[in-house]
Amino acid sequence: MNKELFSQDKYTEHTLSMSFLKANIVGTLFPIPLVSIFVIMFAWVEYSLNRKWFSISGNAQFLLWLLVFYASAFLLIALHELVHALFFLRGCENRWKSIRFGIKSATPYCHCKEVLPLNLYRHSLLAPLWLICLPLAIVALLTGHGLIFLLTVIMIFGSGGDLAIFWSLRKYKGNRTYVWDMEDAVGCIVYNCNEPDSLK
Secondary structure (H helix, E strand, O other): OOOOHOOOOOEEEEEEEEEEHHHHHHOOOOOOHHHHHHHHHHHHHHHOOOOOOOOOOHHHHHHHHHHHHHHHHHHHHHHHHHHHHHHHHOOOHHHHHHHEEEEOOOOOEEEEEOOOEEHHHHHHHHHHHHHHHHHHHHHHHHOOHHHHHHHHHHHHOOOOOHHHHHHHHHOOOOOOOOEOOOOOOOEEEEEEEOOOOOOO
8 A cells, every 4th residue: 555645644653663783683682582492402303313413524515515505595585585575465556566675784675665454564574484484494303404404593583673573563453553664774664543444
């Protein structure tokens, strides 16, 4: 929905934002519980099965490992932003025209130009965790592969900014609450409807 539809006489605005630099700092704190749980589970499985999860012999194998690691990390980061976009699209009237990708302060981002329903926005924030991090974690636990383990940890930490925004939205609820994703900062503007009637 177009941002201009949300006039101040019908909606109360609440800005929840932080700089990209602060988001990178705060984003390292929110994933710590999830990372800790995953690392403990991984260590317990490896110990129980007596598996050797990390083994590299020779410089050539090490260079190949690094190449695969960085290539995989790049592709997963791109997939992370694409997942955001696919969930944003569910609430976009102009479809892909309302989606923008970019990089600011060394941080990739996906921005939606339209105002979205609160619940849809929340789903888009958590989607990469469920659709990328969870499958990676399961594969890492099943295979004991060190590369997949490290990629899982990186991707969980990569969701730190999303988790911080999700936490900031915890007090908002209702079908008549909408969110506009900010492009120049990490965060959003929340629109609370002042009237009992739905948006027309």
